[in-house]
Amino acid sequence: MKAIVIHAAKDLRIEERAPEEPGPGQVEIRLATGGICGSDLHYFNHGGFGAIRLKEPMVLGHEVAGHVTKLGAGVEGLAIGQLVGVSPSRPCFSCKYCREGMHNQCLNMRFYGSAMPFPHIQGAFREGLVAEAWQCVPADGLSAGEAAMAEPLAVTLHATRRAGEMLGKSVLVTGCGPIGVLAILAARRAGANHIVATDLSDYTLAMAKKVGADIVLNSGNATDALDAYKADKGTFDVLYECSGAQAALVSAIAVMRPGATILQLGLGGDMSLPMMAITAKELSLRGSFRFHGEYAMAMGLMQKGLIDVKPLISETVGLDEARRGFELASDRSKAMKVQISFG
Amino acid sequence: MKAIVIHAAKDLRIEERAPEEPGPGQVEIRLATGGICGSDLHYFNHGGFGAIRLKEPMVLGHEVAGHVTKLGAGVEGLAIGQLVGVSPSRPCFSCKYCREGMHNQCLNMRFYGSAMPFPHIQGAFREGLVAEAWQCVPADGLSAGEAAMAEPLAVTLHATRRAGEMLGKSVLVTGCGPIGVLAILAARRAGANHIVATDLSDYTLAMAKKVGADIVLNSGNATDALDAYKADKGTFDVLYECSGAQAALVSAIAVMRPGATILQLGLGGDMSLPMMAITAKELSLRGSFRFHGEYAMAMGLMQKGLIDVKPLISETVGLDEARRGFELASDRSKAMKVQISFG
């Protein structure tokens, strides 16, 4: 079977990998669709990010859906042929954080396609995937492309839950890549009222508008794009910071209301922040990292039609076009979510 | 000008009241629509409820909308002719609870149409109403009937906020009168996933289904209507108890998940509760009473089309038909929200 393997920056290869057999409690999946995520692009374009660097070849991919082809011993609740999303979150369930229910902080996490430990955790962009049955969430009624979106959607649902109740809130989203746009959908679903989104790309802003942002602002066109929201110490109750860019976060801090919550999703390096404003306005800056229980929640909300991710899937390429898919996904002026069809 | 005045149980009269002039910071409203609430019905049918009894004639009504006809000195942000909802919540803003932001607990509350203090607080079912400008929330784009629904909707938004984050939650609603049905809308808007509703009336259950409940159950038909939800200690994360009936609450406690939240909105007398289950499952039973800031929130969510209350307005009667309106509203098998048109 074929897999998409990154060897170094720009060195992406389609390689053969030996198929595996599902053991007890496991299932075999024939992959249908894999979405390209920002971290996949970091490996593809830069060989890693921050201190996390590729040290050996690694199968990429963690946004995947496919059809069940074989059931290991003792598996119940899944059927041959059924479409499932496969959660890439594989905590150990026994370390101290797992025992407290903080699975995304697991000390032994084996998240698909991560170069963090060595040997690396191999990813899920492979024609055949053996996974634990509990990773597999039925996606009946959805397309494989939608099912594969459960993963990034879960990231934004997790962040939204960290913000507490959202009903009637004013929300700012900085950075309108796939995570930012999904954050708009999540915030709206959770009851946000006014939603403003910023980015440097008119393409992504058009998408933000399409999925429900009330106002979109190109922050590259005007340094004072948010000035209208500065009155009375600031306007927004919640910020989803999805750009990972210091300039975006600093600009946003100036328009956050006293007591507001900042959800930091964007992954960036060190940032110089105006601590005086954070302190004096009593802002609450909360990191938000991956998800766990929200994967099934994401699937459920899509299945009920309560969140529609279809507009985000801007292009689907074949497995043999994977490189083109990665290049396309790297261009924020042309593509939102790019997915690979595994056949 | 005419007003709808209750003198005693079943003694409802249309009477003349002297018009008032708006003082500084006040406005005069020509009433367009008034919705009949459960507490209005208690006065109409029983002369009060619990220890709260009518002791003098009282103008009824607190769910009202109308058009601005005169602006007192210094009023800004409102225009002659503009449709507004008028919040009946009139706290003193200076008692200790107001100073903590708990306006619905104001020690000197003057909520329209309340027999609680004596002299009673006169209500808003009158052709002309003088109100503080800050009570008036612009309702541009809505019908007067919708604008009048901001009040009961605010009750359910307030309760929803008390439940904390709602995203993906399983919700049970017991009692599908107007508050129960609005609770379904509020829970859905806040991100609830699975919503089950119970009542004794097929009419109200049909309405619950229409506005979005996934499953409706007539609890009068079967004492074990909720049995399917008892597995693993219970199913629901949140209960909106809107019936005020002990039987409903007791049945619901058996199907609440450990750690679940019960929002008590229904007004009833003493209830005998299974404290062992509440303690052992660590349920959290929270009273929810009226609202304050949620009035404007309710209007805003309706204006943006994020909540649609129109299906609930089952009948609108003229001022001269007020008695018929009250009788109709008292019959839960025939009417959901009945409103009075003031011309």
Next chain:
Amino acid sequence: MKAIVIHAAKDLRIEERAPEEPGPGQVEIRLATGGICGSDLHYFNHGGFGAIRLKEPMVLGHEVAGHVTKLGAGVEGLAIGQLVGVSPSRPCFSCKYCREGMHNQCLNMRFYGSAMPFPHIQGAFREGLVAEAWQCVPADGLSAGEAAMAEPLAVTLHATRRAGEMLGKSVLVTGCGPIGVLAILAARRAGANHIVATDLSDYTLAMAKKVGADIVLNSGNATDALDAYKADKGTFDVLYECSGAQAALVSAIAVMRPGATILQLGLGGDMSLPMMAITAKELSLRGSFRFHGEYAMAMGLMQKGLIDVKPLISETVGLDEARRGFELASDRSKAMKVQISFG
């Protein structure tokens, strides 16, 4: 080895039980002290409580401490001869509630000395006890009697955490048995300011006063004992209801401040509650059941001298006097916590 076995109400026997060998990850404990808890007394006096009834002989006891006498394979961090408290909380760590960190809601809980499932879960009042190493919390520096108090103290720490921040709060405690008195210690440790305690026994109230209650009131002497706290809708921010008595809870509701939290620890049957007051004052009634992580927390706070439980230990009897200990503990006018010395 000897064990304290309950066969039926009042039928308490000292019986021989075969000793066990510690397996991998387990340790053998030579029991030093066992405290008699309210649930032990229910079995002793009534053969159970509510729907929970003895159906076979059961070793009692779950408040225990002793010295490590043997280490099973792979055990680290414990030493032969070391004094440890043994947590009776034995969740499965794999059911859905355990995976969410709600271990006290485990679907397969094996809490020492519980007649809830059948066969019953045998208790810890036995001279030799084999336990999992993770149940054992080092108690160096404490007496065995103090170490055995970690269990009931953990119950009140768990409840206190459920109340959220406690700094400067006004607290009411109803019911001054061991749990009520420990609740006073826990509330004070968490920063409570004014603490009032009620009970029907002057003996327990004297103890409440001794450990730090500011004011103690015998609610049997005057039905209006709490009247002074009714002004402005009520006074107390937090109630620890430790009596399990309807009269105590109802009286307390009348003096709770709007928005207050009621922690229900007392185990009682059904109670008739004034729902109107709960709703209108937006009280939050939260069950609190057992504990999990708070066991080690309790030991740590005692070891640092931050909580002193010694005053509560009113009598220690020998194993052969166990029946006298149970009878003494049943008389709230003469004893607070009675412990059994195992040799």
Next chain:
Amino acid sequence: MKAIVIHAAKDLRIEERAPEEPGPGQVEIRLATGGICGSDLHYFNHGGFGAIRLKEPMVLGHEVAGHVTKLGAGVEGLAIGQLVGVSPSRPCFSCKYCREGMHNQCLNMRFYGSAMPFPHIQGAFREGLVAEAWQCVPADGLSAGEAAMAEPLAVTLHATRRAGEMLGKSVLVTGCGPIGVLAILAARRAGANHIVATDLSDYTLAMAKKVGADIVLNSGNATDALDAYKADKGTFDVLYECSGAQAALVSAIAVMRPGATILQLGLGGDMSLPMMAITAKELSLRGSFRFHGEYAMAMGLMQKGLIDVKPLISETVGLDEARRGFELASDRSKAMKVQISFG
């Protein structure tokens, strides 16, 4: 009457000011003691801090206590001769933040001794002070020096409440000036278990140890002072960052446990922060600014002996020695809290 007036950096003068008469609802206070705060020192040493600069002469001081000498019309609950602390927090009670109970975010705040608006808000270091009666909190049983400490203590109580429940938590305090040392007292009072404190001064660390820190570390002596706390992603549940120094915050982030809370109290300029760690460990960085209701809480806790601030008062100087007091207070190797006696 004399007042302590700052004209520019290092230009501190004792000047005459005309006495005022208390109006209705006001009282006249004969000042007894005033504590020198970090912001007073910023004006004294640098003429301001950040963008906040002196533009006209300003009476300094906001940590004050004194005796009531005259009661304005209608004042109740205070007596001539009574010792009171005077809260410097004077919100408008009518702006939108006040109405939500967020008084420390008041848009029209008149906090004593602030150069933020122009004209500046004059401070309280004056022999006679006319204040609103509601600012005055009885301090019977305390010394005037202790009563003056209610203000900085309130700052740390406010921060502690923002951290939520504290029982059994592991706490790190960076920066052991008066706010840091009071944070240790506040955290301990709220139930913290293990408390570690860092600073660059052995003098302040000795004080931290004296008031209850378990371990104190001079972070100037070793860059790896906190290395022992890095295991398993980090150790501390709560950080009180009281230094305003980037190096302290960055070092602390590395030893915070996943999900930990950082309370930012120290006032500093921009800081470059490791956002990757904040995001990946899902830390919550919350600004904490001044206080409001916690002023009376601070006084109450001191009056009951639950918090003892006396060890912090390292020197008291006379009004005519004010300059010496300011210089002494500026030297963190020699003084903790320096207070001025007004006679």
